[in-house]
Amino acid sequence: MLIEVRDEAFDPWQELKDYERKCLTKGSFGASANFVGTMRDFNEGNTVTSMTLEHYPGMTEQHLQTIADQATQTHNLLDVLILHRVGPLQPGDPIVLVAVWSAHRAAAFNACREIMENLKSKAPFWKKENLADGERWVESNTPG
Amino acid sequence: MSISVKFFASLRERIGIDSRELEAADVNTVSDAWLAATGKTMEDNILFAVNQKYVAVDSPVSDGDEVAFFPPVTGG
Numbered sequence: 060m061l062i063e064v065r066d067e068a069f070d071p072w073q074e075l076k077d078y079e080r081k082c083l084t085k086g087s088f089g090a091s092a093n094f095v096g097t098m099r100d101f102n103e104g105n106t107v108t109s110m111t112l113e114h115y116p117g118m119t120e121q122h123l124q125t126i127a128d129q130a131t132q133t134h135n136l137l138d139v140l141i142l143h144r145v146g147p148l149q150p151g152d153p154i155v156l157v158a159v160w161s162a163h164r165a166a167a168f169n170a171c172r173e174i175m176e177n178l179k180s181k182a183p184f185w186k187k188e189n190l191a192d193g194e195r196w197v198e199s200n201t202p203g
Numbered sequence: 204m205s206i207s208v209k210f211f212a213s214l215r216e217r218i219g220i221d222s223r224e225l226e227a228a229d230v231n232t233v234s235d236a237w238l239a240a241t242g243k244t245m246e247d248n249i250l251f252a253v254n255q256k257y258v259a260v261d262s263p264v265s266d267g268d269e270v271a272f273f274p275p276v277t278g279g
Contacts, residue, residue, distance in 0.1 A: 118255035185212035186279025196213035197277040
């Protein structure tokens, strides 16, 4: 299992490939599911030029670990990888990667969704958007 | 009694405090810590953590604790 908050841009597909090669044995899993969240250049009718993500160092990592542990237990996962960006981001930059591995597809699909929803609603991260005419904090996440 | 209070994101900017050390003897709950640190009544829609775990507003705090206040989270 790997849970990391990164302050530099990452390539989720490269990370996924490297992690799977390094940490999972070929043939040991029958399903994997992953989610990549990417920064949009629009929100609530405005063009967003860039964004800054803040977190609560310590609590954020601890909370992500708890989410991953719970999902592992509930869905009998074989492995979990969570990477999340903080700091300045540009449109198109990956924000989050969640990847899970399990024996069968139902556990992988369900766990990936569950981890993402829990992360969105409880993990201490905050987005501040830069618009053409100033900046604003994002007050709430989209419902889905 | 020493309690470390932290504020994050829009709440930190609105209140104008990043963190504050409280030495007050009469701080027994999360809501006492808010009042002692800000001097204001508690705002709606705020989340609280003691020692980096979510708690309720009437949860107790004790010497050496870290109490954090922050707005709804918007990661992912």
